[in-house]
Amino acid sequence: MMTKKTIALLATALAFSAPLLAESGKDVYSKVCVTCHGSGLAGAPRYGNAADWTPRLAGGMAGLYQSALKGTPKGMPAKGGHLTLADADVKAAVDYMVGAVKDAAKLAKAEPEAKKEEPKKPEPKKEEPKKLEVKPTVAPAPVAAVPSMPVAEAASSGAAAAAAGSADANSFNRLLKPASKRNLPPPEDGIHDPTNDGTHALQPPLAAFGALPKSFAGNRINWVEAIGQKKINPRYDRNDPKAEPIVMDLNIVREVKGSMPDVVYPHKQHTEWLDCSNCHPAIFVPQKGANQISMAAILMGEKCGVCHGKVAFPVSECRNCHSKKKDMAKVASPADAGK
Amino acid sequence: MKKLSKLRAGFLAGLIMTLLAVFFVDINEAQAEYGDVVINNYSDGAGMRPVVFPHWFHRMRFRCKVCHADLGFKFKAGGNEINMVKIIDGQFCGACHNGEIAWSVENCNLCHSGKPNTPTQVHESTVQKLAQPTGAPKK
Numbered sequence: 001m002m003t004k005k006t007i008a009l010l011a012t013a014l015a016f017s018a019p020l021l022a023e024s025g026k027d028v029y030s031k032v033c034v035t036c037h038g039s040g041l042a043g044a045p046r047y048g049n050a051a052d053w054t055p056r057l058a059g060g061m062a063g064l065y066q067s068a069l070k071g072t073p074k075g076m077p078a079k080g081g082h083l084t085l086a087d088a089d090v091k092a093a094v095d096y097m098v099g100a101v102k103d104a105a106k107l108a109k110a111e112p113e114a115k116k117e118e119p120k121k122p123e124p125k126k127e128e129p130k131k132l133e134v135k136p137t138v139a140p141a142p143v144a145a146v147p148s149m150p151v152a153e154a155a156s157s158g159a160a161a162a163a164a165g166s167a168d169a170n171s172f173n174r175l176l177k178p179a180s181k182r183n184l185p186p187p188e189d190g191i192h193d194p195t196n197d198g199t200h201a202l203q204p205p206l207a208a209f210g211a212l213p214k215s216f217a218g219n220r221i222n223w224v225e226a227i228g229q230k231k232i233n234p235r236y237d238r239n240d241p242k243a244e245p246i247v248m249d250l251n252i253v254r255e256v257k258g259s260m261p262d263v264v265y266p267h268k269q270h271t272e273w274l275d276c277s278n279c280h281p282a283i284f285v286p287q288k289g290a291n292q293i294s295m296a297a298i299l300m301g302e303k304c305g306v307c308h309g310k311v312a313f314p315v316s317e318c319r320n321c322h323s324k325k326k327d328m329a330k331v332a333s334p335a336d337a338g339k
Numbered sequence: 340m341k342k343l344s345k346l347r348a349g350f351l352a353g354l355i356m357t358l359l360a361v362f363f364v365d366i367n368e369a370q371a372e373y374g375d376v377v378i379n380n381y382s383d384g385a386g387m388r389p390v391v392f393p394h395w396f397h398r399m400r401f402r403c404k405v406c407h408a409d410l411g412f413k414f415k416a417g418g419n420e421i422n423m424v425k426i427i428d429g430q431f432c433g434a435c436h437n438g439e440i441a442w443s444v445e446n447c448n449l450c451h452s453g454k455p456n457t458p459t460q461v462h463e464s465t466v467q468k469l470a471q472p473t474g475a476p477k478k
Contacts, residue, residue: 234399
Protein backbone atom coordinates (compact mmCIF):
# COMPACT_ATOMS: atom_id res chain seq x y z
CA MET A 1 0.00 0.00 0.00
CA MET A 2 2.57 2.44 1.16
CA THR A 3 4.92 1.38 -1.57
CA LYS A 4 2.34 1.84 -4.24
CA LYS A 5 1.65 5.31 -3.04
CA THR A 6 5.30 6.15 -2.90
CA ILE A 7 5.88 4.91 -6.39
CA ALA A 8 2.97 6.89 -7.69
CA LEU A 9 4.31 9.96 -5.96
CA LEU A 10 7.75 9.44 -7.33
CA ALA A 11 6.42 8.90 -10.80
CA THR A 12 4.50 12.11 -10.57
CA ALA A 13 7.51 13.98 -9.36
CA LEU A 14 9.57 12.60 -12.20
CA ALA A 15 6.99 13.40 -14.78
CA PHE A 16 6.96 17.00 -13.80
CA SER A 17 9.98 19.04 -14.59
CA ALA A 18 9.77 20.92 -11.34
CA PRO A 19 10.08 18.23 -8.74
CA LEU A 20 7.78 19.50 -6.07
CA LEU A 21 8.05 16.35 -4.06
CA ALA A 22 11.77 16.03 -3.92
CA GLU A 23 12.72 14.60 -0.59
CA SER A 24 16.45 14.73 -0.53
CA GLY A 25 19.42 16.47 -2.01
CA LYS A 26 20.10 13.43 -4.08
CA ASP A 27 16.61 13.55 -5.54
CA VAL A 28 16.93 17.16 -6.48
CA TYR A 29 20.34 16.56 -7.92
CA SER A 30 19.27 13.65 -10.06
CA LYS A 31 16.17 15.41 -11.29
CA VAL A 32 17.47 18.90 -11.83
CA CYS A 33 21.12 19.60 -11.22
CA VAL A 34 22.49 16.58 -13.05
CA THR A 35 21.59 18.20 -16.32
CA CYS A 36 24.56 20.47 -16.10
CA HIS A 37 26.48 19.28 -13.08
CA GLY A 38 26.62 15.73 -14.31
CA SER A 39 28.61 16.48 -17.44
CA GLY A 40 29.91 19.94 -16.68
CA LEU A 41 27.63 21.54 -19.23
CA ALA A 42 28.32 25.23 -19.72
CA GLY A 43 31.14 25.18 -17.24
CA ALA A 44 29.15 23.81 -14.36
CA PRO A 45 31.31 22.25 -11.66
CA ARG A 46 30.94 18.53 -12.17
CA TYR A 47 29.58 16.24 -9.54
CA GLY A 48 32.42 14.65 -7.60
CA ASN A 49 35.12 16.56 -9.44
CA ALA A 50 37.24 18.15 -6.75
CA ALA A 51 39.14 20.37 -9.17
CA ASP A 52 35.89 21.95 -10.29
CA TRP A 53 34.64 22.47 -6.80
CA THR A 54 37.66 23.47 -4.78
CA PRO A 55 37.77 27.10 -5.92
CA ARG A 56 34.05 27.39 -5.36
CA LEU A 57 34.24 25.92 -1.91
CA ALA A 58 36.69 28.62 -0.95
CA GLY A 59 33.77 30.99 -0.52
CA GLY A 60 32.17 28.72 2.03
CA MET A 61 28.83 26.98 1.98
CA ALA A 62 26.90 30.19 2.40
CA GLY A 63 28.32 31.44 -0.87
CA LEU A 64 27.42 28.23 -2.64
CA TYR A 65 23.88 28.32 -1.30
CA GLN A 66 23.59 31.87 -2.45
CA SER A 67 24.82 30.99 -5.94
CA ALA A 68 22.44 28.09 -6.16
CA LEU A 69 19.46 30.05 -4.92
CA LYS A 70 20.04 33.30 -6.74
CA GLY A 71 22.05 32.19 -9.73
CA THR A 72 25.39 33.50 -10.92
CA PRO A 73 26.52 35.67 -13.80
CA LYS A 74 28.53 32.72 -15.08
CA GLY A 75 25.38 30.93 -16.06
CA MET A 76 23.95 29.20 -13.04
CA PRO A 77 20.24 30.02 -13.15
CA ALA A 78 18.50 30.76 -9.88
CA LYS A 79 17.56 27.39 -8.40
CA GLY A 80 18.76 25.81 -11.58
CA GLY A 81 15.82 27.38 -13.35
CA HIS A 82 13.35 25.54 -11.17
CA LEU A 83 11.94 28.37 -9.17
CA THR A 84 9.31 26.13 -7.67
CA LEU A 85 11.94 24.27 -5.68
CA ALA A 86 11.97 25.02 -2.00
CA ASP A 87 15.09 26.77 -0.77
CA ALA A 88 15.76 23.88 1.54
CA ASP A 89 15.68 21.43 -1.36
CA VAL A 90 18.15 23.50 -3.30
CA LYS A 91 20.46 23.67 -0.31
CA ALA A 92 20.13 19.95 0.19
CA ALA A 93 21.20 19.42 -3.39
CA VAL A 94 24.21 21.65 -2.86
CA ASP A 95 25.07 19.68 0.26
CA TYR A 96 24.78 16.48 -1.68
CA MET A 97 27.10 17.66 -4.41
CA VAL A 98 29.61 19.12 -1.97
CA GLY A 99 29.49 15.92 0.02
CA ALA A 100 30.51 13.97 -3.02
CA VAL A 101 33.50 16.21 -3.57
CA LYS A 102 34.61 15.83 0.00
CA ASP A 103 34.46 12.08 -0.38
CA ALA A 104 36.45 12.37 -3.55
CA ALA A 105 38.96 14.61 -1.85
CA LYS A 106 39.55 12.02 0.83
CA LEU A 107 40.22 9.43 -1.82
CA ALA A 108 42.47 11.78 -3.69
CA LYS A 109 44.63 12.24 -0.67
CA ALA A 110 45.09 8.53 -0.43
CA GLU A 111 45.88 8.21 -4.08
CA PRO A 112 47.67 11.44 -5.05
CA GLU A 113 46.72 13.71 -7.87
CA ALA A 114 45.37 11.06 -10.17
CA LYS A 115 41.79 11.89 -9.40
CA LYS A 116 41.87 15.29 -10.91
CA GLU A 117 42.74 13.99 -14.29
CA GLU A 118 39.54 12.04 -14.50
CA PRO A 119 37.01 14.37 -15.96
CA LYS A 120 34.28 11.78 -16.30
CA LYS A 121 33.22 11.37 -12.71
CA PRO A 122 29.54 12.01 -12.53
CA GLU A 123 29.02 13.82 -9.33
CA PRO A 124 26.90 16.58 -8.00
CA LYS A 125 27.55 20.20 -7.69
CA LYS A 126 25.33 23.08 -7.27
CA GLU A 127 22.95 23.56 -10.09
CA GLU A 128 24.32 25.13 -13.13
CA PRO A 129 23.65 27.20 -16.12
CA LYS A 130 21.21 26.26 -18.74
CA LYS A 131 20.46 22.64 -18.68
CA LEU A 132 19.88 22.34 -22.29
CA GLU A 133 18.06 19.25 -23.07
CA VAL A 134 17.87 17.36 -19.92
CA LYS A 135 14.35 17.60 -18.67
CA PRO A 136 12.09 14.65 -18.58
CA THR A 137 12.31 14.16 -22.28
CA VAL A 138 13.35 10.65 -23.05
CA ALA A 139 15.70 10.81 -25.94
CA PRO A 140 14.27 8.62 -28.65
CA ALA A 141 10.60 8.07 -27.92
CA PRO A 142 8.68 11.06 -29.17
CA VAL A 143 5.36 10.08 -27.78
CA ALA A 144 6.44 8.77 -24.46
CA ALA A 145 8.27 11.97 -23.75
CA VAL A 146 6.73 12.53 -20.40
CA PRO A 147 5.46 9.43 -18.74
CA SER A 148 8.36 7.09 -19.21
CA MET A 149 10.75 9.05 -17.14
CA PRO A 150 12.04 6.76 -14.53
CA VAL A 151 15.75 6.91 -15.27
CA ALA A 152 16.76 10.50 -14.91
CA GLU A 153 20.38 9.63 -15.32
CA ALA A 154 19.87 7.74 -18.53
CA ALA A 155 18.00 10.67 -19.93
CA SER A 156 20.71 13.08 -19.06
CA SER A 157 23.46 10.98 -20.52
CA GLY A 158 21.39 10.61 -23.64
CA ALA A 159 20.95 14.33 -23.65
CA ALA A 160 24.67 14.88 -23.33
CA ALA A 161 25.26 12.58 -26.24
CA ALA A 162 22.71 14.48 -28.28
CA ALA A 163 24.45 17.73 -27.46
CA ALA A 164 27.78 16.38 -28.59
CA GLY A 165 26.21 14.94 -31.71
CA SER A 166 24.63 18.18 -32.77
CA ALA A 167 28.04 19.57 -33.60
CA ASP A 168 28.70 16.72 -35.98
CA ALA A 169 28.12 17.61 -39.61
CA ASN A 170 27.27 14.05 -40.49
CA SER A 171 25.04 13.41 -37.57
CA PHE A 172 21.89 11.41 -37.94
CA ASN A 173 18.81 13.33 -39.04
CA ARG A 174 20.48 16.68 -39.36
CA LEU A 175 17.25 18.53 -40.09
CA LEU A 176 15.12 16.86 -37.48
CA LYS A 177 14.54 18.42 -34.12
CA PRO A 178 15.75 15.84 -31.62
CA ALA A 179 13.45 14.65 -28.89
CA SER A 180 15.68 16.33 -26.35
CA LYS A 181 14.79 19.73 -27.78
CA ARG A 182 11.05 19.33 -27.48
CA ASN A 183 8.89 20.94 -24.85
CA LEU A 184 11.77 22.79 -23.26
CA PRO A 185 11.08 25.01 -20.24
CA PRO A 186 10.81 28.71 -21.09
CA PRO A 187 14.32 29.76 -19.99
CA GLU A 188 15.81 27.25 -22.42
CA ASP A 189 13.44 27.45 -25.34
CA GLY A 190 15.38 30.06 -27.25
CA ILE A 191 12.52 32.52 -27.54
CA HIS A 192 12.09 33.58 -23.95
CA ASP A 193 14.75 35.79 -22.49
CA PRO A 194 16.46 33.86 -19.68
CA THR A 195 17.71 37.09 -18.15
CA ASN A 196 14.12 38.15 -17.54
CA ASP A 197 12.91 37.25 -14.06
CA GLY A 198 9.38 36.64 -15.32
CA THR A 199 10.62 33.95 -17.68
CA HIS A 200 11.55 31.78 -14.73
CA ALA A 201 8.10 32.07 -13.24
CA LEU A 202 6.41 30.62 -16.32
CA GLN A 203 5.19 27.07 -16.26
CA PRO A 204 7.36 24.61 -18.20
CA PRO A 205 5.21 22.80 -20.79
CA LEU A 206 6.12 19.35 -19.52
CA ALA A 207 4.83 20.21 -16.08
CA ALA A 208 1.42 20.57 -17.66
CA PHE A 209 1.54 17.86 -20.30
CA GLY A 210 2.14 14.93 -18.00
CA ALA A 211 -1.33 13.42 -17.98
CA LEU A 212 -2.41 14.41 -21.48
CA PRO A 213 -2.72 11.98 -24.39
CA LYS A 214 0.24 12.11 -26.75
CA SER A 215 0.54 12.67 -30.46
CA PHE A 216 3.41 12.67 -32.92
CA ALA A 217 3.50 16.30 -33.91
CA GLY A 218 3.10 19.84 -32.72
CA ASN A 219 3.21 20.00 -28.95
CA ARG A 220 3.12 16.20 -29.05
CA ILE A 221 -0.23 16.43 -27.34
CA ASN A 222 -3.42 15.12 -28.85
CA TRP A 223 -5.62 18.03 -27.87
CA VAL A 224 -8.83 16.62 -29.28
CA GLU A 225 -8.33 13.47 -27.28
CA ALA A 226 -7.42 15.51 -24.23
CA ILE A 227 -10.91 16.97 -24.27
CA GLY A 228 -12.48 13.68 -25.31
CA GLN A 229 -10.94 11.93 -22.35
CA LYS A 230 -11.83 14.85 -20.10
CA LYS A 231 -8.22 15.36 -19.13
CA ILE A 232 -8.81 19.03 -19.70
CA ASN A 233 -12.01 21.00 -19.77
CA PRO A 234 -11.24 24.40 -21.19
CA ARG A 235 -13.90 27.01 -20.65
CA TYR A 236 -16.27 27.77 -23.49
CA ASP A 237 -17.10 31.09 -21.92
CA ARG A 238 -14.61 33.46 -20.41
CA ASN A 239 -16.55 33.92 -17.20
CA ASP A 240 -18.82 30.91 -16.96
CA PRO A 241 -17.04 27.67 -16.19
CA LYS A 242 -20.25 25.76 -16.82
CA ALA A 243 -20.96 26.94 -20.35
CA GLU A 244 -21.17 24.02 -22.75
CA PRO A 245 -19.97 24.19 -26.34
CA ILE A 246 -22.52 24.03 -29.13
CA VAL A 247 -21.33 20.92 -30.87
CA MET A 248 -22.39 20.10 -34.40
CA ASP A 249 -21.91 16.53 -35.49
CA LEU A 250 -21.67 16.64 -39.26
CA ASN A 251 -18.95 15.11 -41.40
CA ILE A 252 -18.06 16.68 -44.72
CA VAL A 253 -16.36 14.40 -47.20
CA ARG A 254 -14.07 16.00 -49.75
CA GLU A 255 -12.94 13.88 -52.64
CA VAL A 256 -9.33 14.46 -53.51
CA LYS A 257 -7.08 13.76 -56.46
CA GLY A 258 -4.81 10.80 -56.94
CA SER A 259 -4.40 7.93 -54.58
CA MET A 260 -4.75 9.92 -51.40
CA PRO A 261 -7.67 8.86 -49.28
CA ASP A 262 -10.56 11.32 -49.32
CA VAL A 263 -10.74 13.93 -46.61
CA VAL A 264 -13.35 13.62 -43.94
CA TYR A 265 -13.84 16.91 -42.18
CA PRO A 266 -15.53 16.45 -38.80
CA HIS A 267 -17.51 19.41 -37.57
CA LYS A 268 -17.77 17.71 -34.21
CA GLN A 269 -14.15 18.01 -33.10
CA HIS A 270 -13.94 21.52 -34.50
CA THR A 271 -17.05 22.82 -32.78
CA GLU A 272 -15.79 21.41 -29.49
CA TRP A 273 -13.20 24.16 -29.66
CA LEU A 274 -14.46 26.78 -32.06
CA ASP A 275 -17.43 28.91 -32.90
CA CYS A 276 -19.02 28.73 -36.36
CA SER A 277 -18.01 32.32 -36.93
CA ASN A 278 -14.36 31.47 -36.56
CA CYS A 279 -14.35 29.70 -39.93
CA HIS A 280 -17.57 30.76 -41.67
CA PRO A 281 -17.80 32.62 -43.91
CA ALA A 282 -14.37 34.26 -43.91
CA ILE A 283 -12.23 31.16 -44.31
CA PHE A 284 -14.73 28.65 -45.65
CA VAL A 285 -17.91 29.51 -47.53
CA PRO A 286 -20.56 27.35 -45.88
CA GLN A 287 -21.69 25.74 -49.08
CA LYS A 288 -20.77 22.46 -50.68
CA GLY A 289 -18.29 22.82 -53.52
CA ALA A 290 -17.69 26.50 -52.89
CA ASN A 291 -14.23 26.14 -51.38
CA GLN A 292 -11.07 25.50 -53.32
CA ILE A 293 -8.60 23.95 -50.95
CA SER A 294 -5.15 22.71 -51.83
CA MET A 295 -2.27 21.41 -49.81
CA ALA A 296 -0.19 24.29 -51.15
CA ALA A 297 -2.66 26.77 -49.70
CA ILE A 298 -2.71 24.92 -46.41
CA LEU A 299 1.07 24.86 -46.22
CA MET A 300 1.14 28.59 -46.73
CA GLY A 301 -1.23 29.14 -43.84
CA GLU A 302 -4.54 29.51 -45.66
CA LYS A 303 -7.79 27.53 -45.36
CA CYS A 304 -7.16 24.66 -42.91
CA GLY A 305 -3.64 26.07 -42.58
CA VAL A 306 -4.95 29.03 -40.62
CA CYS A 307 -4.76 26.71 -37.61
CA HIS A 308 -3.27 23.44 -38.86
CA GLY A 309 0.46 24.00 -38.93
CA LYS A 310 0.32 26.73 -36.33
CA VAL A 311 -1.54 25.48 -33.29
CA ALA A 312 -3.57 22.50 -34.44
CA PHE A 313 -1.78 19.39 -35.67
CA PRO A 314 0.37 20.11 -38.77
CA VAL A 315 0.06 18.64 -42.26
CA SER A 316 2.56 15.94 -41.49
CA GLU A 317 -0.32 14.06 -39.91
CA CYS A 318 -1.83 13.23 -43.31
CA ARG A 319 -4.07 10.45 -42.15
CA ASN A 320 -5.87 12.52 -39.60
CA CYS A 321 -7.71 14.22 -42.47
CA HIS A 322 -7.16 11.89 -45.41
CA SER A 323 -8.99 9.12 -43.70
CA LYS A 324 -11.58 7.75 -46.11
CA LYS A 325 -10.29 4.89 -48.17
CA LYS A 326 -10.88 5.03 -51.89
CA ASP A 327 -11.96 2.14 -53.96
CA MET A 328 -8.68 1.63 -55.78
CA ALA A 329 -10.06 -1.13 -58.02
CA LYS A 330 -11.96 1.49 -59.99
CA VAL A 331 -8.76 3.26 -60.89
CA ALA A 332 -7.13 0.05 -62.06
CA SER A 333 -9.95 -1.20 -64.25
CA PRO A 334 -9.76 1.26 -67.18
CA ALA A 335 -6.13 0.36 -67.70
CA ASP A 336 -7.01 -3.30 -67.72
CA ALA A 337 -9.77 -2.65 -70.21
CA GLY A 338 -7.28 -0.96 -72.52
CA LYS A 339 -5.28 -4.12 -72.92
CA MET B 340 52.28 26.90 -8.77
CA LYS B 341 51.45 24.15 -11.16
CA LYS B 342 48.24 23.59 -9.33
CA LEU B 343 47.34 27.20 -9.67
CA SER B 344 47.86 27.33 -13.38
CA LYS B 345 45.83 24.17 -13.70
CA LEU B 346 43.07 25.80 -11.78
CA ARG B 347 43.29 28.84 -13.93
CA ALA B 348 43.15 26.73 -17.04
CA GLY B 349 40.11 25.03 -15.59
CA PHE B 350 38.50 28.36 -14.98
CA LEU B 351 39.24 29.50 -18.47
CA ALA B 352 37.90 26.33 -19.94
CA GLY B 353 34.80 26.72 -17.82
CA LEU B 354 34.36 30.27 -18.95
CA ILE B 355 34.77 29.33 -22.57
CA MET B 356 32.30 26.50 -22.17
CA THR B 357 29.85 28.87 -20.58
CA LEU B 358 30.25 31.33 -23.39
CA LEU B 359 29.91 28.59 -25.94
CA ALA B 360 26.83 27.27 -24.26
CA VAL B 361 25.25 30.68 -24.07
CA PHE B 362 26.18 31.34 -27.64
CA PHE B 363 24.90 28.02 -28.73
CA VAL B 364 21.61 28.40 -27.03
CA ASP B 365 21.07 31.97 -28.06
CA ILE B 366 22.11 31.79 -31.65
CA ASN B 367 20.86 28.39 -32.45
CA GLU B 368 17.37 28.05 -33.41
CA ALA B 369 14.63 28.50 -30.93
CA GLN B 370 13.08 25.41 -29.44
CA ALA B 371 10.00 27.05 -28.07
CA GLU B 372 6.69 25.32 -27.89
CA TYR B 373 4.60 24.67 -30.98
CA GLY B 374 2.13 27.50 -31.38
CA ASP B 375 3.91 29.99 -29.16
CA VAL B 376 3.24 33.41 -30.65
CA VAL B 377 5.80 36.18 -30.45
CA ILE B 378 4.22 39.61 -30.76
CA ASN B 379 6.62 42.40 -31.42
CA ASN B 380 4.57 45.13 -33.06
CA TYR B 381 5.59 47.87 -30.68
CA SER B 382 7.64 46.23 -27.92
CA ASP B 383 11.13 46.73 -29.28
CA GLY B 384 10.36 50.32 -30.15
CA ALA B 385 9.14 50.92 -26.63
CA GLY B 386 12.17 49.34 -25.02
CA MET B 387 10.25 46.33 -23.76
CA ARG B 388 10.91 42.69 -24.46
CA PRO B 389 8.57 41.24 -27.07
CA VAL B 390 5.50 39.37 -25.83
CA VAL B 391 5.47 35.59 -25.96
CA PHE B 392 1.98 34.14 -25.94
CA PRO B 393 1.86 30.44 -25.06
CA HIS B 394 -1.05 28.94 -26.96
CA TRP B 395 -0.73 25.60 -25.18
CA PHE B 396 -1.18 27.15 -21.77
CA HIS B 397 -4.29 29.03 -22.78
CA ARG B 398 -5.97 26.26 -24.73
CA MET B 399 -5.86 24.08 -21.65
CA ARG B 400 -8.05 26.67 -19.94
CA PHE B 401 -10.14 28.17 -22.71
CA ARG B 402 -11.48 26.88 -25.99
CA CYS B 403 -10.36 28.73 -29.10
CA LYS B 404 -13.79 30.31 -29.36
CA VAL B 405 -13.36 32.41 -26.23
CA CYS B 406 -10.51 34.49 -27.60
CA HIS B 407 -10.99 34.09 -31.32
CA ALA B 408 -14.73 34.66 -31.42
CA ASP B 409 -15.79 36.40 -28.21
CA LEU B 410 -12.75 38.60 -27.78
CA GLY B 411 -12.10 39.15 -31.46
CA PHE B 412 -8.52 37.96 -31.75
CA LYS B 413 -7.78 37.49 -35.44
CA PHE B 414 -6.02 34.34 -36.55
CA LYS B 415 -2.91 36.28 -37.39
CA ALA B 416 0.24 36.76 -35.36
CA GLY B 417 0.66 40.45 -34.76
CA GLY B 418 -2.57 41.15 -36.62
CA ASN B 419 -4.54 42.54 -33.72
CA GLU B 420 -2.60 45.70 -33.00
CA ILE B 421 -2.84 45.13 -29.32
CA ASN B 422 -1.39 47.81 -27.10
CA MET B 423 -1.40 48.43 -23.38
CA VAL B 424 -4.17 51.01 -23.53
CA LYS B 425 -6.53 48.49 -25.08
CA ILE B 426 -5.50 45.92 -22.51
CA ILE B 427 -6.13 48.14 -19.49
CA ASP B 428 -9.45 49.09 -21.06
CA GLY B 429 -10.43 45.44 -21.01
CA GLN B 430 -9.92 44.53 -24.63
CA PHE B 431 -7.94 41.55 -25.92
CA CYS B 432 -5.66 40.18 -23.18
CA GLY B 433 -7.24 42.64 -20.78
CA ALA B 434 -10.55 40.82 -20.93
CA CYS B 435 -9.08 38.22 -18.61
CA HIS B 436 -5.78 39.68 -17.44
CA ASN B 437 -7.54 42.12 -15.17
CA GLY B 438 -6.85 40.67 -11.75
CA GLU B 439 -10.17 38.83 -11.82
CA ILE B 440 -9.87 35.90 -14.17
CA ALA B 441 -6.13 36.03 -14.54
CA TRP B 442 -3.32 38.06 -13.08
CA SER B 443 -3.26 41.69 -13.95
CA VAL B 444 -1.10 43.96 -16.09
CA GLU B 445 1.41 44.86 -13.41
CA ASN B 446 3.19 41.59 -14.12
CA CYS B 447 4.89 43.09 -17.15
CA ASN B 448 7.64 40.54 -17.41
CA LEU B 449 5.43 37.50 -17.51
CA CYS B 450 4.19 38.48 -20.98
CA HIS B 451 7.06 40.69 -22.08
CA SER B 452 9.49 37.84 -21.71
CA GLY B 453 10.87 37.29 -25.21
CA LYS B 454 14.39 37.90 -26.33
CA PRO B 455 14.73 41.45 -27.61
CA ASN B 456 14.46 41.77 -31.38
CA THR B 457 12.62 38.49 -31.84
CA PRO B 458 10.32 39.10 -34.80
CA THR B 459 6.57 38.57 -34.66
CA GLN B 460 5.90 34.92 -35.48
CA VAL B 461 4.00 31.78 -34.74
CA HIS B 462 6.79 29.62 -33.51
CA GLU B 463 7.23 26.26 -35.20
CA SER B 464 4.54 27.02 -37.74
CA THR B 465 4.72 25.12 -40.99
CA VAL B 466 5.28 28.33 -42.91
CA GLN B 467 8.24 29.11 -40.72
CA LYS B 468 9.67 25.67 -41.27
CA LEU B 469 9.25 25.91 -45.01
CA ALA B 470 11.02 29.22 -45.17
CA GLN B 471 13.74 28.17 -42.82
CA PRO B 472 14.12 24.44 -42.31
CA THR B 473 15.11 23.29 -38.85
CA GLY B 474 18.79 22.73 -38.35
CA ALA B 475 19.90 24.61 -41.44
CA PRO B 476 22.95 26.79 -40.98
CA LYS B 477 21.84 30.33 -40.40
CA LYS B 478 24.78 32.35 -41.60
